[in-house]
Amino acid sequence: MLxxxxxxxxxxxxxxxxxxxxxxxIRLFRRDxxxxxxxxxxxxxxxxxxxxxxTSFAWIGLxxxxxx
Numbered sequence: 053m054l055x056x057x058x059x060x061x062x063x064x065x066x067x068x069x070x071x072x073x074x075x076x077x078i079r080l081f082r083r084d085x086x087x088x089x090x091x092x093x094x095x096x097x098x099x100x101x102x103x104x105x106x107t108s109f110a111w112i113g114l115x116x117x118x119x120x
Contacts, residue, residue, distance in 0.1 A: 058119035065111035072104050 077100065080086075086093045 054118045058115040061111050061115035061118065065108040065115070068111070069105055069108040073101075077101060077104060 080100065081097050086096050089095045089099070
């Protein structure tokens with residue numbers, strides 16, 4: 053059962069990363085009213101992208117812990 057949970061977590065991480073990038077982050081980055089942190093919106097976009105994908109990596113890490 054733990055291996056099945058690990059596989060599901062891994063699949064969820066991949067889907068979360070792909071769909072979030074494709075449908076949420078891209079649309080969010082097209083907006084003109086993002087806050088300008090550190091002088092431009094480049095830092096804001098990088099921080100949002102990092103925070104989104106670090107969740108996927110955390111799920112992959114949890115999947116590895118469950119599988120082994």
